[in-house]
Amino acid sequence: MTWYLGDLIPYMPLLLQGLWISIYISVLSFVFGSVLGLFAYLAKASRWRVLRGISGAYIEVVRNVPLLVVLYLIYFGLTQFGVNLDPLWSTLIALTINNGAYVAEILRAGFEAVPKGLREAAHALGMNSAQTFRYAILVPGIRNVFPAMTNQFILLFLFSSVASVIALPELTNQLLRVNSETLRTFEVFTVGALLYYVVSSVLAIGSRLGEKRLFRW
Amino acid sequence: MVGDFVQFLPALAKGAGTTAILCIIAAVAGSLLGLVIGLMRSSSWAVVRWISAIFTNFLRGIPLLIILLFTYFALPLLIPGAIFSQMVSGAIGLTLFVSAYIGEVVRGSIESVPKGQFEAAEALGMNFAQKFRYVIMPQAMRVIVPPWVGIILAMIKDSSLVSVIGLVELTQAGKIVGTSTMEPLVAFVLVGAVYFVICYPLGHFGRWYEKRLKASGFNVPHQATATDILDEEPGPRVGGNQ
Amino acid sequence: MITVKDLHKSYGKLEVLKGISCEIDASQVVCVIGPSGSGKSTFLRCLNLLESITSGTVVINGHDLGDRKLNTSAVRQDVGMVFQQFNLFPHMKVLENIMIAPVKVAKKPKAVTREKALELLDKVGLASKADVYPSALSGGQQQRVAIARALAMDPTVMLFDEPTSALDPETVGDVLQVMKRLAEEGMTMVVVSHEMGFAREVADRVIFMDGGVIVEDGNPAEIFDNPKEARTQAFLSRVS
Numbered sequence: 001m002t003w004y005l006g007d008l009i010p011y012m013p014l015l016l017q018g019l020w021i022s023i024y025i026s027v028l029s030f031v032f033g034s035v036l037g038l039f040a041y042l043a044k045a046s047r048w049r050v051l052r053g054i055s056g057a058y059i060e061v062v063r064n065v066p067l068l069v070v071l072y073l074i075y076f077g078l079t080q081f082g083v084n085l086d087p088l089w090s091t092l093i094a095l096t097i098n099n100g101a102y103v104a105e106i107l108r109a110g111f112e113a114v115p116k117g118l119r120e121a122a123h124a125l126g127m128n129s130a131q132t133f134r135y136a137i138l139v140p141g142i143r144n145v146f147p148a149m150t151n152q153f154i155l156l157f158l159f160s161s162v163a164s165v166i167a168l169p170e171l172t173n174q175l176l177r178v179n180s181e182t183l184r185t186f187e188v189f190t191v192g193a194l195l196y197y198v199v200s201s202v203l204a205i206g207s208r209l210g211e212k213r214l215f216r217w
Numbered sequence: 218m219v220g221d222f223v224q225f226l227p228a229l230a231k232g233a234g235t236t237a238i239l240c241i242i243a244a245v246a247g248s249l250l251g252l253v254i255g256l257m258r259s260s261s262w263a264v265v266r267w268i269s270a271i272f273t274n275f276l277r278g279i280p281l282l283i284i285l286l287f288t289y290f291a292l293p294l295l296i297p298g299a300i301f302s303q304m305v306s307g308a309i310g311l312t313l314f315v316s317a318y319i320g321e322v323v324r325g326s327i328e329s330v331p332k333g334q335f336e337a338a339e340a341l342g343m344n345f346a347q348k349f350r351y352v353i354m355p356q357a358m359r360v361i362v363p364p365w366v367g368i369i370l371a372m373i374k375d376s377s378l379v380s381v382i383g384l385v386e387l388t389q390a391g392k393i394v395g396t397s398t399m400e401p402l403v404a405f406v407l408v409g410a411v412y413f414v415i416c417y418p419l420g421h422f423g424r425w426y427e428k429r430l431k432a433s434g435f436n437v438p439h440q441a442t443a444t445d446i447l448d449e450e451p452g453p454r455v456g457g458n459q
Numbered sequence: 460m461i462t463v464k465d466l467h468k469s470y471g472k473l474e475v476l477k478g479i480s481c482e483i484d485a486s487q488v489v490c491v492i493g494p495s496g497s498g499k500s501t502f503l504r505c506l507n508l509l510e511s512i513t514s515g516t517v518v519i520n521g522h523d524l525g526d527r528k529l530n531t532s533a534v535r536q537d538v539g540m541v542f543q544q545f546n547l548f549p550h551m552k553v554l555e556n557i558m559i560a561p562v563k564v565a566k567k568p569k570a571v572t573r574e575k576a577l578e579l580l581d582k583v584g585l586a587s588k589a590d591v592y593p594s595a596l597s598g599g600q601q602q603r604v605a606i607a608r609a610l611a612m613d614p615t616v617m618l619f620d621e622p623t624s625a626l627d628p629e630t631v632g633d634v635l636q637v638m639k640r641l642a643e644e645g646m647t648m649v650v651v652s653h654e655m656g657f658a659r660e661v662a663d664r665v666i667f668m669d670g671g672v673i674v675e676d677g678n679p680a681e682i683f684d685n686p687k688e689a690r691t692q693a694f695l696s697r698v699s
């Protein structure tokens with residue numbers, strides 16, 4: 001076996017295009033999933049038992065069932081109801097559902113970790129609930145949540161590779177295609193691994209720098 | 218229609234068995250490898266620490282699916298004439314993947330042991346092996362359980378990806394049954410339920426154990442995140458004069 | 460200024476305060492002492508509604524805390540509180556910490572508040588620290604900022620819950636100094652503290668609590684030198 005990257009060069013645009021789709025679906029489902037997660041968190045913290053139950057069930061199901069099974073349920077399972085979603089939509093929905101549950105847990109843990117004393121100090125100064133949240137809880141809560149959220153985004157980006165199994169032409173899917181066309185198996189998957197690695201490392205470093213810049217206190 | 222389904226239950230059960238075997242192999246091998254990787258971070262040789270750090274960092278920065286495709290398609294090319302079965306490739310890939318995460322948790326739990334314990338062991342003249350065998354690891358192992366359970370739980374779910382290289386484990390069995398019964402919805406709900414029934418109690422156990430440890434004042438290391446590799450240079454975890 | 464009659468407080472089945480009665484006049488400085496778990500913090504927290512009152516009456520500066528139509532925020536603006544753990548807002552600079560409540564809660568104009576905040580900072584000896592985050596301050600400095608923050612609302616009563624027990628010994632003095640100045644200026648103060656020197660020198664009255672009741676209440680010299688109750692004697696011999 002000889003190492004030769006030359007065969008891959010013509011395919012680089014294709015791979016970068018795949019990488020772009022991977023990033024794109026990750027960003028979209030992260031945004032949608034974060035909104036869903038915020039609602040799930042609020043529901044779980046609400047006074048209404050039914051809402052708490054629904055939200056809790058949602059979170060537990062997602063945390064205990066593989067993403068791939070959820071994706072198959074949406075892509076293949078829903079066809080039984082006559083719902084034929086294309087790979088892109090199926091992936092976005094599956095990743096959004098997945099991300100929402102983890103975001104809800106991140107928000108819960110982060111806001112629970114805000115010291116109780118801050119709430120008390122705000123109350124003691126005469127602040128009402130809204131003011132207490134706005135001035136005493138929100139920013140420390142965001143700081144607690146920030147690293148976990150960026151970590152979650154990185155995990156989501158890595159997990160978006162499962163979309164390849166339903167033929168969404170993201171990076172992993174393109175790697176499989178290039179592999180079958182060039183038969184440069186070793187090189188193809190090495191390059192693929194490096195592409196994923198570079199993006200996730202840049203994100204991790206960016207997150208650290210962002211954290212330092214945003215929270216100087 | 219659901220009646221037809223009963224005849225396919227054995228196929229699903231067989232898939233679940235394959236998942237179980239795969240997960241047990243990867244859990245055992247991954248934990249052993251992870252232990253080594255984690256201990257390497259405490260070595261007094263910089264090279265060893267760096268190898269461990271790079272291994273961990275790299276494997277955690279790429280998708281499991283890529284690792285699996287690599288161990289299935291590319292790895293056999295390194296060994297002329299070798300053909301790996303899907304089970305073998307899947308087990309190797311999954312093992313490598315979890316070992317990176319377990320390695321981080323081992324490192325975290327070693328860090329959670331007070332520095333004075335290292336110093337006391339060294340002051341008694343213990344060497345590296347004795348120090349870890351008799352003093353550090355027994356204490357580190359107590360706090361490792363919750364994050365370890367978390368990683369194993371994630372691994373059980375992630376093992377569904379081995380279906381992509383063609384192993385007929387639980388998820389793949391569900392897909393096959395779904396196609397042949399034309400009832401994919403039922404098939405995948407059933408498959409999801411099996412994962413749930415295994416993972417849910419495991420998660421509860423982990424959280425219960427963590428609460429118990431925290432209540433008795435232990436500092437439980439959290440599960441490795443993508444950014445904590447940046448926290449520090451891979452320095453040796455030793456006290457005092459080494 | 461403060462009238463407490465037969466105050467009871469329970470957490471579920473656990474009765475923590477078992478009938479507290481006392482009168483505190485304007486400009487009085489009262490030190491509350493007693494073993495840990497005796498209900499001192501709970502008593503203090505009932506005075507500004509951080510804890511709800513189970514039964515009994517508390518009237519502070521004309522606010523009846525049992526009144527259903529009570530404006531909680533108004534009471535709390537009238538009653539300043541200083542905590543053992545300072546509880547400064549970590550994401551706000553020192554000056555912002557002091558200004559946030561006057562501006563957002565009392566709706567005072569920013570410019571005036573700023574002037575006043577700087578004055579208060581000067582008063583607690585931290586004029587140079589207006590522009591730093593709390594994390595850059597020592598415990599004693601943080602506690603002095605916390606006092607300034609509470610004073611910025613112009614309270615008529617100040618409550619202190621063990622303000623010096625989380626501090627390094629060398630920073631305790633500065634905080635006590637600030638509190639002493641405040642007492643001299645005529646502030647009504649209720650101070651839970653085990654600083655016996657401070658109590659002896661500054662307090663007009665010392666209240667000894669044990670097991671959720673007031674065991675002894677008198678001037679500092681009486682309590683410290685001539686305690687009548689056996690429980691007070693036992694406590695004092697343990698702490699000194």
Ligand SMILES: Nc1ncnc2c1ncn2[C@@H]1O[C@H](COP(=O)(O)OP(=O)(O)O)[C@@H](O)[C@H]1O
Nearest residue numbers: 470473475493494495496497498499500501502
């Ligand atoms: N939120 C609470 N829930 C239940 N019990 C409490 C709560 N806060 C305080 N207690 C109990 O009330 C008693 C008195 O507490 P505290 O007022 O803090 O005493 P002190 O300040 O004198 O040490 C203690 O036994 C404590 O365990």
Ligand SMILES: [Mg+2]
Nearest residue numbers: 499500501621
């Ligand atoms: Mg107390």
